[in-house]
Every structure is written in structure tokens, then in C-alpha cells.
Amino acid sequence: MSTIEDAKPVPVTLGGVRGGPAGARTLRRDPWWRSPTITFVFLTAFVVYSAWAVFQNADYYVGIAQHRDLISPFYSPCIMGSCVAGAHGTFLVLHWWTITPALFALSVPAGFRSTCYYYRKAYYRSFWQSPPGCAVADGHARYSGETRFPLILQNLHRYFWVLALVWNVILTIDAVMAFRLPGDGGIGVSVGTLVLVANATLLWLYSLSCHACRHLCGGHVDQFSKAPIRHRLWKIATPLNERHMQFAWASLIMVALADLYVRLVAAGWIHDPKLF
Amino acid sequence: MPDVTMRIWRGDSTGGDFTNYTMPAVEGEVVLDMVHRIQAGPAPDLACRWNCKAGKCGSCSAEINGMPRLMCMTRMEDLPTEEPVIIAPMKTFPIIRDLVTDVSFNYAMARQLPPLALRPADGPDGTYRMQQMDVERGQELRKCIECFLCMNVCHVIRDHEENKAHYAGPRMFIRYMELESHPLDTNDRRELLRQRMGLGLCNITKCCTEVCPEHIKITDNAIIPLKERVVSGSYDPVAWLGRKILRRTKRSAAEAAADAPAQHTPTSEDRLERQTVPATR
Numbered sequence: 001m002s003t004i005e006d007a008k009p010v011p012v013t014l015g016g017v018r019g020g021p022a023g024a025r026t027l028r029r030d031p032w033w034r035s036p037t038i039t040f041v042f043l044t045a046f047v048v049y050s051a052w053a054v055f056q057n058a059d060y061y062v063g064i065a066q067h068r069d070l071i072s073p074f075y076s077p078c079i080m081g082s083c084v085a086g087a088h089g090t091f092l093v094l095h096w097w098t099i100t101p102a103l104f105a106l107s108v109p110a111g112f113r114s115t116c117y118y119y120r121k122a123y124y125r126s127f128w129q130s131p132p133g134c135a136v137a138d139g140h141a142r143y144s145g146e147t148r149f150p151l152i153l154q155n156l157h158r159y160f161w162v163l164a165l166v167w168n169v170i171l172t173i174d175a176v177m178a179f180r181l182p183g184d185g186g187i188g189v190s191v192g193t194l195v196l197v198a199n200a201t202l203l204w205l206y207s208l209s210c211h212a213c214r215h216l217c218g219g220h221v222d223q224f225s226k227a228p229i230r231h232r233l234w235k236i237a238t239p240l241n242e243r244h245m246q247f248a249w250a251s252l253i254m255v256a257l258a259d260l261y262v263r264l265v266a267a268g269w270i271h272d273p274k275l276f
Numbered sequence: 277m278p279d280v281t282m283r284i285w286r287g288d289s290t291g292g293d294f295t296n297y298t299m300p301a302v303e304g305e306v307v308l309d310m311v312h313r314i315q316a317g318p319a320p321d322l323a324c325r326w327n328c329k330a331g332k333c334g335s336c337s338a339e340i341n342g343m344p345r346l347m348c349m350t351r352m353e354d355l356p357t358e359e360p361v362i363i364a365p366m367k368t369f370p371i372i373r374d375l376v377t378d379v380s381f382n383y384a385m386a387r388q389l390p391p392l393a394l395r396p397a398d399g400p401d402g403t404y405r406m407q408q409m410d411v412e413r414g415q416e417l418r419k420c421i422e423c424f425l426c427m428n429v430c431h432v433i434r435d436h437e438e439n440k441a442h443y444a445g446p447r448m449f450i451r452y453m454e455l456e457s458h459p460l461d462t463n464d465r466r467e468l469l470r471q472r473m474g475l476g477l478c479n480i481t482k483c484c485t486e487v488c489p490e491h492i493k494i495t496d497n498a499i500i501p502l503k504e505r506v507v508s509g510s511y512d513p514v515a516w517l518g519r520k521i522l523r524r525t526k527r528s529a530a531e532a533a534a535d536a537p538a539q540h541t542p543t544s545e546d547r548l549e550r551q552t553v554p555a556t557r
Contacts, residue, residue, distance in 0.1 A: 012384045016370025017289040028342030131431040134483035143436045145477035155511040215504035223459040225407035
């Protein structure tokens with residue numbers, strides 16, 4: 001039987017003389033640099049803020065002393081020995097973990113977002129300059145794309161997606177627990193409750209609009225009429241997928257804002273007002 | 277209306293430069309109209325490929341103010357005219373003359389594509405039964421007019437000529453996806469895509485989608501679904517186990533690769549075409 005090596009190589013002529021001015025990076029006159037610059041600024045700001053927040057290892061939980069049950073999404077799930085009292089509920093598992101719990105909590109979201117098809121476009125353009133814009137020369141002499149280590153690991157995206165769903169469940173439980181106002185009426189809604197609910201909702205929308213989700217729902221099917229349930233799931237995932245970029249940014253900003261809000265309340269800078 | 281200066285690349289494989297043509301603006305014109313008026317006036321020897329002037333033949337691809345676009349679908353009123361409007365040939369392909377390039381690379385890649393391999397017929401009369409839901413996904417992919425703007429803008433070959441030897445490119449990925457997801461097809465092109473057609477070279481920066489005049493979502497609906505299928509075929513142990521347990525497989529990658537009809541010399545026809553074009557202005 002033939003093997004793939006038996007197929008003849010692609011017969012193309014390389015090195016033909018190209019038209020247009022030689023050496024010009026681009027002929028574009030529009031502000032093509034604006035979008036990658038904005039992306040660079042926002043992603044850098046998020047990375048700097050999250051790195052700072054991760055190593056604070058404090059002020060991430062608002063507990064019974066302040067009549068609330070709010071935990072920062074940067075520190076959830078908090079199942080380590082180093083978690084502050086009350087933050088871990090009854091799920092204290094990793095007793096040996098003594099460094100900041102956020103390193104564990106953010107490992108899955110970081111893997112999920114860094115292998116996400118949208119974020120790949122964003123950072124390849126704005127950080128790697130590969131390319132910085134359409135019809136703008138990329139900043140590298142050689143290029144191997146995602147065919148070699150480490151970028152071949154981008155193919156693990158669907159596994160991070162599955163783990164991210166587990167994280168979403170945990171953060172949804174956090175949002176539900178935020179309705180508890182111990183010593184302040186028992187159950188109610190505060191601004192912190194709404195912040196965590198909004199955070200969980202956006203994370204679900206971001207995860208369910210993922211390209212890997214769309215593929216696993218039904219994108220892998222060739223004959224939809226033989227798989228009506230998967231076709232229906234695919235039809236639900238497709239319009240969500242079209243807004244994947246918007247959900248990616250909204251959820252990224254919201255998770256940082258949620259951490260900031262909990263941090264400010266926990267540190268006593270602001271009071272979390274009860275709405276009803 | 278004021279005059280407009282068109283700055284058009286003139287030259288061939290021996291060299292060239294931009295030449296300015298100042299023409300009176302006419303309301304409602306597209307860039308191709310201006311080029312035709314320049315041909316009818318100051319530069320009758322200006323080479324330009326065009327056919328339908330309706331955005332359906334994909335012939336008049338060029339780079340207008342640096343962006344790959346169809347000249348017939350770019351309205352002059354949408355361009356800033358206080359500066360000269362720059363028109364250059366597609367950068368990724370070898371120049372033939374002026375705005376005409378040799379796009380035979382794309383045909384070489386098309387010849388590599390393992391064709392549709394039909395599954396057994398549904399009826400005893402040799403016919404098939406297909407539902408609307410089975411055919412509608414491929415409709416978008418069949419809108420491609422082969423203008424090759426996506427191939428031109430793709431930095432994998434635009435900035436790295438050496439990758440042309442092993443990169444099918446976005447237009448061909450559309451075709452691969454159309455066949456891979458075809459409800460009647462039994463070929464499996466995933467290993468071919470991974471090993472020889474450079475699917476992993478694409479880093480999904482979506483420029484192909486941005487320039488597509490047919491608004492095909494090339495990245496979302498062709499390239500990423502293909503990447504996910506390749507992941508299932510080569511990088512996902514759970515999918516592998518599932519295939520083993522359920523005994524589900526298409527044809528082997530080796531069989532599909534062996535079907536690739538790569539025997540043609542790709543540029544022979546186009547070399548002939550090139551020879552028929554006058555060599556210099």
C-alpha cells in the first residue's frame with residue numbers, strides 16, 4: 001500500500017520576481033497599527049495586573065466578618081493549605097500547597113486563553129508581529145507557524161476547554177454563594193453578588209463560543225441529517241462562536257474587575273452595598 | 277469634480293516603478309473604471325487582467341493603497357483622493373507585467389487536492405439522498421471566486437517564499453474543508469493537510485477573512501474546523517480511542533495521499549500565457 005511519502009512533492013516554482021516596490025514593509029496608509037497597539041496595551045495591562053494580584057496572596061476573600069461570601073475569581077478554586085479561613089469551604093485538598101493559591105487557580109484559565117484561537121490571532125499580531133497587520137511584512141526572517149514545539153502545543157486547546165468548563169462550574173458556585181449575606185439578612189443581593197454573577201455568565205459565554213466547543217458539538221459531523229442532536233448543538237454554538245472575540249474581551253475585563261472589586265472590599269477600601 | 281492621481285506600478289520581471297496618471301474624477305466610478313480610462317488615454321499599453329467587472333470572476337485582484345482588493349469592487353469615492361491612489365500588483369505572486377501576476381502556484385496546489393471519493397449510493401439506481409441540513413454548510417465555501425486575494429495576503433507565503441513548497445493556502449483550505457465535510461465523501465485528507473499542505477503553518481491571524489470579497493469566513497469556517505479535525509486525527513488520544521472502540525474511520529491518510537494527482541507540471545500553461553504578453557511597454 002502506498003504511504004504518504006510516495007505521493008509526489010508539490011511541484012511549484014519558487015523565487016519568481018515579484019512586482020511592486022522591493023523592501024517596502026507595506027503600502028497601506030490607513031492606521032493599520034492601531035488595532036495591534038490597542039491589543040498590546042490591554043493584554044499587557046491585564047498580564048501586569050494579574051501578576052501583581054497573584055503574588056499579593058491577600059485580600060482575595062470577603063468573609064463572615066464583613067457579612068459577605070465573596071471570593072476573587074483569581075483565587076478560585078481555593079483548595080490549598082495556604083488559603084485564608086473560609087475561602088475554601090469544605091474542599092481543602094492540597095494541604096501541602098503553601099505558595100499563593102492563585103497560581104493553581106489561574107493555571108487552567110491561562111492555558112485556555114493562551115491556546116484560544118482568538119487570542120492566538122491577537123498576540124501573534126500584536127506581540128509576535130507575525131504579521132502585525134494584513135499586507136504588512138511580518139517581523140521575522142523565518143517562519144514555521146504552529147508546526148513545531150512549543151507552538152504545536154496549541155493543539156491542546158480542547159483539553160483546556162474541558163478543564164475550563166470545570167472551572168466555570170466552580171466560579172458559578174462562587175456566584176451562587178455570593179447571594180449569602182451572613183449576619184446581614186441571610187440571603188440577598190449586593191453589588192459583589194452581581195459582579196460575580198456577571199463574571200460567571202461571561203465566562204460561560206466565552207467558553208461556549210469557543211471554536212473547539214463548536215467542533216465537538218457537531219462541527220466534526222459530515223452528515224448532519226444522521227446526527228440531529230449534534231446538528232442542533234452546532235447551530236446553537238455557531239452564532240455564539242461568531243461573537244467569540246467580544247466574549248473573550250468582555251470576560252477578560254470582567255474577571256479583572258471582579259478581582260479588583262473583591263480586593264477593594266476585602267482590604268476595607270470600599271463597602272459592598274446591599275441592594276436588596 | 278477634482279482630478280485624481282493614480283499611482284500605478286509599471287514594469288515586469290526585469291524591474292519597474294510607479295507612474296503617476298492624473299485623471300478627472302467621475303462620480304460613481306470604481307478603480308477598474310479609472311484603469312480603463314488610463315488605458316484609453318495616456319497608457320494604452322497598461323496591462324491589467326479583468327473580465328466581469330461585477331466582483332464574480334476574480335480577475336482584477338490588486339493592491340489598492342496597500343490592501344489586497346478587487347479593482348472592480350473598490351469605489352473611488354471610498355478612497356482618500358488628496359494623495360495619489362496607489363495600485364500595485366499582488367505581491368505574493370511573480371510579476372508578468374504591470375498589474376498582471378502569475379497565479380499558477382494556486383493551480384499547482386489545486387492539482388494536489390485528493391478529489392471527492394463517493395460513498396456507496398443510497399438507492400439501487402445509484403442515486404443519493406441528501407437533506408438540506410447536509411448541503412447548507414458547504415454553500416458558503418462554494419462562493420469562492422478564486423480571486424486569490426486570500427493567498428496574496430497570507431503572510432505564510434507573502435513574507436516567506438520558501439513556504440510555498442509545502443503550503444496549500446487559504447483558498448485551498450476552503451476547498452479541503454468543502455470536501456472533508458462533504459456528506460458523500462469518504463476520503464481522509466487530514467494527514468496530508470498536516471504533513472504536506474502546511475495547515476500547521478497557518479497561525480489564524482484572519483487576514484484571509486478580512487480581504488475576502490465574498491465575505492467567506494475562511495478562518496472560522498474552513499481553517500479552524502480543519503485544524504480541529506487534524507487535532508482529532510493526530511493529537512487527541514481520546515478521539516483516537518473513540519475511533520478504535522467504535523471502529524469508525526474514513527480512508528487511511530496514505531490512501532488519500534496516494535490519490536493526490538501531482539504529476540502535472542503546474543506552470544507550463546501559464547508560461548505559455550506569459551510568452552504571449554509583450555515583454556516590455
